[in-house]
Amino acid sequence: xxxxxxxxxxxxxHVAHEAxxxxxxxxxxxxxxxxxxxxxxxxxxxxxxRKVRAPEKTIAVPDHNVPTTPDRVNGIENPESRIQVEALxxxxxxxxxxxxxxxxVRQGIVHIVGPEQGWTLPGMxxxxxxxxxxxxxxxxxxxxxxxxxxxxxxxxxxTLIQKKSKNMKVEITGxxxxxxxxxxxxxxxxxxxxxxxxxxxxxxxxxxxxxDLSMEGRMTVCNMAIEGGARAGLxxxxxTTFEYVKGRPHAPKGAQWEAAMDWWKTLFTDEGAHFxxxxxxRGEDIAPVVTWGTSPEDVLPITxxxxxxxxxxxxxxxxxxxxxxxxxxxxxxxxSDVEIDTVFIGSCTNGRIEDLRAAAEILxxxxxxxGMRAMVVPGxxxxxxxxxxxxxxxxxxxxxxxxxxxxxxxCLAMNPDQLQPGERCAATSNRNFEGRQGRGGRTHLLSPAxxxxxxxxxxxTDVRELx
Amino acid sequence: MEKFEKVHGxxxxxxxxNIDTDMIIPKVHLKTIxxxxxxxxxxxxxxxxxxxxxxxxxxxxxxxxxxxxxLVAGDNFGCGxxxxxAPWAIKDFGIKxxxxxxxxxxxxxxxxxxxxxxxxxxxxHHAVLMEDAHKGENARMxxxxxxxxxxxxxxxxxxFDIDPHRKHCLLNGLDDIGxxxxxxxxxxxxxxxxxxxxxxx
Numbered sequence: 001x002x003x004x005x006x007x008x009x010x011x012x013x014h015v016a017h018e019a020x021x022x023x024x025x026x027x028x029x030x031x032x033x034x035x036x037x038x039x040x041x042x043x044x045x046x047x048x049x050r051k052v053r054a055p056e057k058t059i060a061v062p063d064h065n066v067p068t069t070p071d072r073v074n075g076i077e078n079p080e081s082r083i084q085v086e087a088l089x090x091x092x093x094x095x096x097x098x099x100x101x102x103x104x105v106r107q108g109i110v111h112i113v114g115p116e117q118g119w120t121l122p123g124m125x126x127x128x129x130x131x132x133x134x135x136x137x138x139x140x141x142x143x144x145x146x147x148x149x150x151x152x153x154x155x156x157x158x159t160l161i162q163k164k165s166k167n168m169k170v171e172i173t174g175x176x177x178x179x180x181x182x183x184x185x186x187x188x189x190x191x192x193x194x195x196x197x198x199x200x201x202x203x204x205x206x207x208x209x210x211x212d213l214s215m216e217g218r219m220t221v222c223n224m225a226i227e228g229g230a231r232a233g234l235x236x237x238x239x240t241t242f243e244y245v246k247g248r249p250h251a252p253k254g255a256q257w258e259a260a261m262d263w264w265k266t267l268f269t270d271e272g273a274h275f276x277x278x279x280x281x282r283g284e285d286i287a288p289v290v291t292w293g294t295s296p297e298d299v300l301p302i303t304x305x306x307x308x309x310x311x312x313x314x315x316x317x318x319x320x321x322x323x324x325x326x327x328x329x330x331x332x333x334x335x336s337d338v339e340i341d342t343v344f345i346g347s348c349t350n351g352r353i354e355d356l357r358a359a360a361e362i363l364x365x366x367x368x369x370x371g372m373r374a375m376v377v378p379g380x381x382x383x384x385x386x387x388x389x390x391x392x393x394x395x396x397x398x399x400x401x402x403x404x405x406x407x408x409x410x411c412l413a414m415n416p417d418q419l420q421p422g423e424r425c426a427a428t429s430n431r432n433f434e435g436r437q438g439r440g441g442r443t444h445l446l447s448p449a450x451x452x453x454x455x456x457x458x459x460x461t462d463v464r465e466l467x
Numbered sequence: 468m469e470k471f472e473k474v475h476g477x478x479x480x481x482x483x484x485n486i487d488t489d490m491i492i493p494k495v496h497l498k499t500i501x502x503x504x505x506x507x508x509x510x511x512x513x514x515x516x517x518x519x520x521x522x523x524x525x526x527x528x529x530x531x532x533x534x535x536x537x538l539v540a541g542d543n544f545g546c547g548x549x550x551x552x553a554p555w556a557i558k559d560f561g562i563k564x565x566x567x568x569x570x571x572x573x574x575x576x577x578x579x580x581x582x583x584x585x586x587x588x589x590x591x592h593h594a595v596l597m598e599d600a601h602k603g604e605n606a607r608m609x610x611x612x613x614x615x616x617x618x619x620x621x622x623x624x625x626x627f628d629i630d631p632h633r634k635h636c637l638l639n640g641l642d643d644i645g646x647x648x649x650x651x652x653x654x655x656x657x658x659x660x661x662x663x664x665x666x667x668x
Contacts, residue, residue: 009477013664013665016653016654016656017650017653017654017657019632019641021613021630021631021632023630023632025647025650025653025654027654027657027658027661029668036497036498036550037549037550037551039500040500040502040551043500043501048646051606053654056668059596064497065498080498080499081498083498083500084498084500087500088507111505123668124663124668129549129551130548130549131548131549131573133546133557140635144573145549145573146549146573147549147550147551147576147577147580147582148502148551148572148577148591149551149577149581149643150576150577150580152644153643153644153647156647156648157642157644157647157648157651157654158654158658159647159654161632161643162645163630195485195543195546196485196542196543196546196569197573199543199569199571199572200572201568226573227545229543229571229572230572231572252667256667257667258667259667260490260665262664263664295485295487296616297485314481314484315483315484315542316484316543318482318483318484319483319484319541322483331644410547412494413494414494414495414497414498421517431487431496432491433487433489433547434489434490434512435489435490435493435512436489437494439512439517440517
């Protein structure tokens with residue numbers, strides 16, 4: 001048998017039908033659903049008189065436009081948001097799918113809830129009408145975002161029509177330097193490949209620096225595979241993975257656990273398997289990074305200066321010029337001189353317990369700069385509860401941060417948490433697109449520790465200066 | 468779904484690279500529970516000023532491009548969020564074809580589900596089409612799906628590739644779910660096998 005990549009193995013285990021031209025029906029083990037991209041899909045089912053084929057494999061949670069202020073227990077004020085969440089309440093009930101409603105302590109961002117509850121397991125296929133489904137690849141699950149028509153297709157048939165992607169390997173060798181995190185790895189990779197560098201590929205992340213990451217860190221890395229254009233990101237499961245999964249509410253138990261482990265331990269890329277593209281970065285070379293522009297590929301070490309658009313090539317010259325103007329920066333300006341007025345810690349990229357610990361570590365005993373608006377939005381109600389138990393919430397509050405309820409919040413600003421035109425935010429989220437956090441708002445992506453450092457000094461800051 | 472055969476219409480140039488789905492339709496318009504009526508907010512933040520007035524500089528607001536049916540766009544069009552509201556808005560505006568040197572994966576898939584034809588062309592051909600699109604409404608481009616051919620207003624012909632299954636579905640206006648349900652027995656068989664092999668799933 002010819003050697004296979006991890007992606008090949010998971011793919012092969014899920015092909016329910018293959019047509020002569022290579023078009024496959026890929027069976028889906030877990031379908032995650034949220035309120036924004038699903039109403040039209042459920043409506044489509046109703047109109048065609050169709051059922052959800054596998055409700056026991058379908059999990060729904062509202063996250064995108066739920067408010068994160070404590071008064072949300074009294075209901076959602078914005079009528080459109082309320083209608084979307086109510087539609088999900090009703091659809092979950094009518095179609096009999098698993099559901100975590102807004103005021104359930106287990107509610108949170110769908111990509112944090114899935115792993116936390118043990119729905120996401122190694123070797124699975126996982127989809128969701130959300131591009132950051134790539135997050136679940138951290139478990140060695142083939143996970144990717146889909147559109148609403150595909151949501152409807154999966155609801156009705158538990159399959160997706162797919163053609164196989166190519167294999168790409170991203171290896172991070174060696175050890176990370178102090179102050180460098182999973183977020184810096186994933187941003188540095190996109191800085192290297194560009195936002196279209198992964199188009200047509202599924203990425204497998206490997207190497208010592210990836211192995212050394214916790215599950216939280218691995219989720220951060222895979223989460224942004226989509227920002228590099230890849231269909232999915234994967235990391236082979238190992239003891240770190242099994243340790244995380246064991247005992248979760250929906251993880252297998254007893255004899256089933258043993259049977260699952262037997263298969264999970266075969267989920268790695270065979271020696272000599274072929275990759276169509278290989279990128280290698282040295283862990284030691286990765287610095288704490290920030291984005292300067294309006295594409296996640298606009299990444300530079302915090303010690304660098306804003307680039308000159310003329311130094312780029314092709315269409316990137318105009319794109320960089322437009323970005324720098326939108327961001328209100330000047331070529332040659334030191335990134336560490338850029339003043340910010342808002343800090344957002346949260347999102348499916350960096351809203352897990354380890355992220356909050358990293359930020360709290362920097363903030364301990366310190367205050368945020370006067371006039372700074374800073375908020376922490378835990379990724380789930382359970383992350384929030386754990387952070388309170390560990391005393392992290394107190395550190396944030398004493399430093400001057402708002403301590404919010406779980407949701408997507410200012411990552412995409414569909415709820416009331418938004419930037420005003422011209423406001424500048426240091427954000428632990430995943431997209432710095434024009435208007436992403438609010439029309440005219442300016443976003444610099446960075447790690448939780450870097451976000452905490454920026455909150456203290458009021459400017460983009462090299463976290464190593466505060467360590 | 469409506470059958471897709473041929474489009475003969477105005478092509479608009481949008482040379483900017485990395486046009487993301489937040490630009491195509493900002494999140495404030497994702498709160499709908501319907502698919503229709505989003506054309507008016509297509510490219511919202513570029514198309515309208517803060518006060519809601521049209522930005523005359525924006526290509527689709529120029530008289531020559533108000534009836535655009537073909538968009539010639541910069542590289543990596545449709546990157547970012549998976550929101551299908553992006554192709555819904557494009558379709559609702561009246562655009563039926565988007566041409567670029569590359570598309571983001573999810574957006575590309577979403578187009579086919581909505582009867583929009585995304586075409587990937589080589590850089591040299593892209594330059595020819597972009598130049599043609601700059602000529603305004605008198606220069607109409609033709610996209611012929613059956614023949615897999617784009618014809619510029621000057622009669623230059625450019626061939627393009629398309630996945631045969633997707634071409635078949637577009638030409639015949641086929642609904643994916645209906646097609647897949649015809650293969651139900653394969654899915655049943657897979658489920659039987661998988662529940663033995665991986666009972667914990």
